[in-house]
Amino acid sequence: MTIDLGRGLVLRNPVMTASGTFGYGEEYTDFVDLSQLGGIIVKGTTLNPREGNPYPRMAETPSGMLNCVGLQNKGVQYFIDTIYPRIKDFDTNVLLNLSGSTLEDYVKGAEMIDALDKIPAIELNVSCPNVKQGGMAFGVTCAGISQVVSEVRKIYHKHLMVKLSPNVTNIAEIALAAEAAGADSVSLINTLMGMAIDAERRKPKLSVVTGVGGISNATDAVEFMLAGASAIEIGTANFIDPAVSAKVAWGINEYCERHGFEKVTDLIGALEC
Amino acid sequence: MTKQIADFKLVEKRDFGRSVLLRLRSEQALPDIAPGQFVQVRVDGSPSTYLRRPISIHDVDFQQNKITLLVQQVGEGTRHLAAANLGDLINMVFPLGNGFTLPEKGENVLLVGGGIGIAPLFYFAKVLNDKGIKPTLLLGGKTESDLLRLADYQQLGETFVTTEDGSIGEKGFVTMHSVWQKQSFDKIYVCGPKPMMKAVAKLAAEKGVWCEVSLENLMACGLGACLCCVEDTEEGNVCVCKEGPVFNTRRLKW
Numbered sequence A: 001m002t003i004d005l006g007r008g009l010v011l012r013n014p015v016m017t018a019s020g021t022f023g024y025g026e027e028y029t030d031f032v033d034l035s036q037l038g039g040i041i042v043k044g045t046t047l048n049p050r051e052g053n054p055y056p057r058m059a060e061t062p063s064g065m066l067n068c069v070g071l072q073n074k075g076v077q078y079f080i081d082t083i084y085p086r087i088k089d090f091d092t093n094v095l096l097n098l099s100g101s102t103l104e105d106y107v108k109g110a111e112m113i114d115a116l117d118k119i120p121a122i123e124l125n126v127s128c129p130n131v132k133q134g135g136m137a138f139g140v141t142c143a144g145i146s147q148v149v150s151e152v153r154k155i156y157h158k159h160l161m162v163k164l165s166p167n168v169t170n171i172a173e174i175a176l177a178a179e180a181a182g183a184d185s186v187s188l189i190n191t192l193m194g195m196a197i198d199a200e201r202r203k204p205k206l207s208v209v210t211g212v213g214g215i216s217n218a219t220d221a222v223e224f225m226l227a228g229a230s231a232i233e234i235g236t237a238n239f240i241d242p243a244v245s246a247k248v249a250w251g252i253n254e255y256c257e258r259h260g261f262e263k264v265t266d267l268i269g270a271l272e273c
Numbered sequence B: 001m002t003k004q005i006a007d008f009k010l011v012e013k014r015d016f017g018r019s020v021l022l023r024l025r026s027e028q029a030l031p032d033i034a035p036g037q038f039v040q041v042r043v044d045g046s047p048s049t050y051l052r053r054p055i056s057i058h059d060v061d062f063q064q065n066k067i068t069l070l071v072q073q074v075g076e077g078t079r080h081l082a083a084a085n086l087g088d089l090i091n092m093v094f095p096l097g098n099g100f101t102l103p104e105k106g107e108n109v110l111l112v113g114g115g116i117g118i119a120p121l122f123y124f125a126k127v128l129n130d131k132g133i134k135p136t137l138l139l140g141g142k143t144e145s146d147l148l149r150l151a152d153y154q155q156l157g158e159t160f161v162t163t164e165d166g167s168i169g170e171k172g173f174v175t176m177h178s179v180w181q182k183q184s185f186d187k188i189y190v191c192g193p194k195p196m197m198k199a200v201a202k203l204a205a206e207k208g209v210w211c212e213v214s215l216e217n218l219m220a221c222g223l224g225a226c227l228c229c230v231e232d233t234e235e236g237n238v239c240v241c242k243e244g245p246v247f248n249t250r251r252l253k254w
């Protein structure tokens, strides 16, 4: 059932929990055996502490919610000193979601996390505004994404996943720029259709994609995988059913058995037209 | 305290007009539950209600695995809950939050409730009685019909009442009740609308009395994972769902 996303990040199954929706995993241990998950992506962390936005921070919609938490967190050093020791021995992959408002923030933060043995990957959140560029996010231009990814790549030696904002017109180009700059994989929110295709090889141009957005059951997850995702993240659905992540992992397994897929990796891009 | 997700069967329903009492029974044994803790209820069948709704634990019967809720209808979610029929299954995540700090035996304890904020005080008063502490209760509403289960509350301690229209008890707000002149308290616990809690907190501060309030911020996860429910405190933004909903007023920037 394992999935090798590259550069040492091997998932027991394709299911991860999305940053900001699963805390540090500790909040969910009464409901989910974390060893049943491929990985957990912990709260968005920045080099320096942030208070986040004032309350209220969310609005409900009929099918989900909008949030403006504003990356409240106590900073990378606090994570290393206080949280990491509590969660490092979880029997699953613990990925850290790293944000920044300057290039230096990303690089310094990634360097500090590189030293943590039990964090096999960073998910780089490039959707936050870059204060030195008039608040425009790194993730919205190819030049911006190339710069931040290549600088982080220089000092970060483990799996580098880049989470791309869906609010851009040319998501495929940006994803390819991230890969060219040294990203090992990308996580794409609500954007499987935006995937770039290599017509000659009849394959997606991107090698490793994690699908995110609106996944609340195994069928949703399988759809993402059939369309080319190697792994998936579950976000808001954790709020409705705190045990949903393990149920989805189990459901993907059951789907594979039912449809005669020997390995879960056989699902990836197996869409038949 | 171990948290559970469980389906509860609605076994008793009492209609109080705008509010409804729902007594719910689980197939599983209940975990420990502290007064002031709450449940997150999944609202089925309401197209516009996506998130669970936080509701205080109004009463617990550990022998029969029953949890009772007192729900006031304010929007789609609570309207759907109130429309549940006997025998319906209602899914809850519980027990959540910290609960009230238990007082010492011998302390004079005042529980102040306003509107639907009286809900968690019932289980709290019961637990206090079990510990040999008779609390004083001060309950307020706009009008007599807001004072749900008044006779039941009166069983749990000396109970004073205010209504804004004077239909029962003293006329006015809870902070205006004459009991404040006549008695003194060691600990005051408050749950109700924010302006009322602030007013009681101010009064308690003037008297130099220890005071806890139970906040009702909007919530998503209810587990301390999403940071949507924060309150601005002396230590910065803290989660109401996990570090609260009960806070000592000294911690708050009120």
Ligand SMILES: Cc1cc2nc3c(=O)[nH]c(=O)nc-3n(C[C@H](O)[C@H](O)[C@H](O)COP(=O)(O)OP(=O)(O)OC[C@H]3O[C@@H](n4cnc5c(N)ncnc54)[C@H](O)[C@@H]3O)c2cc1C
Binding pocket: B038, B049, B053, B054, B055, B056, B057, B070, B071, B072, B073, B074, B075, B076, B077, B078, B079, B116, B119, B120, B215, B216, B217, B218, B219, B245
């Ligand atoms: C810890 C906690 C314990 C609670 N205990 C109880 C209880 O025992 N009984 C009970 O009836 N209610 C209780 N509430 C409040 C209850 O959760 C809300 O009334 C409910 O979520 C409203 O859902 P709805 O879909 O009916 O209304 P919505 O459609 O979501 O809202 C209707 C209106 O009410 C306002 N509103 C909704 N929730 C809140 C809130 N938390 N604070 C301020 N305004 C709000 C909205 O802004 C809107 O104007 C509690 C809340 C918390 C956080």
Ligand SMILES: Cc1cc2nc3c(=O)[nH]c(=O)nc-3n(C[C@H](O)[C@H](O)[C@H](O)COP(=O)(O)O)c2cc1C
Binding pocket: A018, A019, A020, A021, A043, A044, A045, A065, A067, A069, A071, A097, A125, A163, A189, A212, A213, A214, A215, A233, A234, A235, A236, A237, B226, B227, B228
């Ligand atoms: C309350 C909340 C907080 C979030 N915080 C972060 C964050 O810190 N970093 C990040 O990259 N994404 C964050 N996200 C986005 C989620 O990780 C996920 O990408 C998004 O919710 C879409 O997935 P979903 O449809 O399954 O919820 C947050 C989402 C929510 C609802």
Ligand code: FES
Binding pocket: B218, B219, B220, B221, B222, B223, B224, B225, B226, B227, B228, B229, B230, B239, B240, B241, B242
């Ligand atoms: S509601 Fe998610 S942290 Fe409180």
